[in-house]
Amino acid sequence: MPSDGSSNKRVMRWGILAPGGIAETFVGDLQLDPATRGVTDVAHRVVAVGSASGQKKADDFVKRMYTTKEQVEEAKAIRTYGSYDELVRDADVEIMYIASPQSHHYQQIKLCLNAGKHVLCEKPITINAEQIRKLSALSKAKNLFFMEARWTKFMDIFREIVKLVHEDKILGHVYRVHSDFGQELPEDHRLYFPELGGGGLLDCGIYPLTYLTALLWDHPDNQRARPRVTGSMRISPKFKVDEDSTGVLQFDKINATGILTVNMRVDLHRPAFHTIIQGDKGDILVHGTHTSRPTAYSIVLKGQKPVTKEPHIPGHGFFWEADECARCIVAGKLESPVVSHEESIFAMEIMDEIRKQGGLQFPEQIERAD
Numbered sequence: 001m002p003s004d005g006s007s008n009k010r011v012m013r014w015g016i017l018a019p020g021g022i023a024e025t026f027v028g029d030l031q032l033d034p035a036t037r038g039v040t041d042v043a044h045r046v047v048a049v050g051s052a053s054g055q056k057k058a059d060d061f062v063k064r065m066y067t068t069k070e071q072v073e074e075a076k077a078i079r080t081y082g083s084y085d086e087l088v089r090d091a092d093v094e095i096m097y098i099a100s101p102q103s104h105h106y107q108q109i110k111l112c113l114n115a116g117k118h119v120l121c122e123k124p125i126t127i128n129a130e131q132i133r134k135l136s137a138l139s140k141a142k143n144l145f146f147m148e149a150r151w152t153k154f155m156d157i158f159r160e161i162v163k164l165v166h167e168d169k170i171l172g173h174v175y176r177v178h179s180d181f182g183q184e185l186p187e188d189h190r191l192y193f194p195e196l197g198g199g200g201l202l203d204c205g206i207y208p209l210t211y212l213t214a215l216l217w218d219h220p221d222n223q224r225a226r227p228r229v230t231g232s233m234r235i236s237p238k239f240k241v242d243e244d245s246t247g248v249l250q251f252d253k254i255n256a257t258g259i260l261t262v263n264m265r266v267d268l269h270r271p272a273f274h275t276i277i278q279g280d281k282g283d284i285l286v287h288g289t290h291t292s293r294p295t296a297y298s299i300v301l302k303g304q305k306p307v308t309k310e311p312h313i314p315g316h317g318f319f320w321e322a323d324e325c326a327r328c329i330v331a332g333k334l335e336s337p338v339v340s341h342e343e344s345i346f347a348m349e350i351m352d353e354i355r356k357q358g359g360l361q362f363p364e365q366i367e368r369a370d
């Protein structure tokens with residue numbers, strides 16, 4: 001069956017800008033039949049792919065991603081381009097998925113919005129808060145939907161954990177959330193290049209920050225009151241990016257502390273948990289190879305046997321954010337309440353503050369917001 005399934009569904013027509021590593025995972029998820037996740041109202045179809053490295057790279061991407069007999073048939077209708085300027089002029093594309101390094105997001109989001117396309121852009125949305133503030137205003141002026149691809153927030157398991165804490169209050173008063181992202185990376189990885197917006201904080205720190213934001217900043221009693229922030233960074237003298245960063249967020253209104261840690265030299269979280277939520281009744285430990293993709297959680301209440309839950313994830317998990325984009329666009333919404341512009345701006349303000357205290361500045365050409 002083609003990925004758009006039955007004709008009753010609203011099929012969103014996607015353009016893929018920068019077909020690299022993560023674009024493969026994203027398109028792989030778009031190809032899954034929505035019925036496998038119980039979705040019947042929306043579906044997805046890639047209609048165009050554009051690579052700045054040449055049309056051949058876009059062609060190769062399509063060949064690699066569309067391999068079954070039905071997919072090969074579907075791929076015949078996909079247009080490929082050797083530049084982003086040509087891609088954004090494709091009149092059939094409704095929404096653009098931007099999958100380039102963060103250094104390029106600001107300019108490319110502007111390109112897409114100015115061409116009249118809705119936008120889903122990979123995380124971290126920009127290099128700093130000034131850039132995302134400007135993009136938020138531009139998307140509203142253009143009447144276009146725009147969202148940071150903070151996919152973790154759309155996962156069923158993530159929503160389940162937040163519900164247990166906020167609505168069911170199973171941990172009682174939450175005093176502390178500590179979330180970590182550690183991964184050992186080779187020194188030729190893009191995260192070792194400041195001109196690509198490298199370093200641990202922006203690229204991986206966004207996930208621990210997502211947990212702190214959902215659980216504490218968005219706690220019903222906190223009402224998005226701003227935390228006090230203390231930041232610390234160990235910047236590599238050789239690579240000029242942060243290899244290890246910490247942010248401590250004090251939420252005085254709810255008497256709670258959020259701690260985010262990130263590291264590019266050691267896999268801190270394997271095989272244990274990466275996030276611990278601690279209340280006066282016990283803890284929730286969140287597991288998964290990556291903090292971005294929680295796969296299980298354990299509830300450890302005082303005096304009770306720990307209980308571990310591991311819900312089935314029917315794919316990688318990117319399709320949920322894609323479904324949200326489709327539904328918002330159909331409903332005429334310019335942003336999603338799940339990853340709002342306010343939340344993306346808040347995250348970049350926290351990152352700015354940690355970088356200020358830690359002493360990390362990126363090259364001027366990627367910090368500018370003009």
Ligand SMILES: NC(=O)C1=CN([C@@H]2O[C@H](COP(=O)(O)OP(=O)(O)OC[C@H]3O[C@@H](n4cnc5c(N)ncnc54)[C@H](OP(=O)(O)O)[C@@H]3O)[C@@H](O)[C@H]2O)C=CC1
Nearest residue numbers: 018019020021022023051052053099100101102122123124
């Ligand atoms: N949601 C998630 O789980 C993940 C998200 N990400 C995010 O996705 C984005 C892309 O990451 P990833 O796929 O690993 O990146 P890649 O290194 O695979 O690059 C992706 C594409 O970006 C363009 N690109 C790469 N290097 C450069 C450069 N030096 N200058 C200009 N353009 C470049 C190329 O596009 P072209 O072919 O057009 O030249 C390339 O195909 C990042 O923002 C990252 O944070 C990354 C991993 C996981």
Ligand SMILES: O=C1OC[C@@H](O)[C@H](O)[C@H]1O
Nearest residue numbers: 123183191203204290292
């Ligand atoms: O978003 C991400 O998640 C997985 C990591 O390996 C990657 O560096 C990061 O960009």
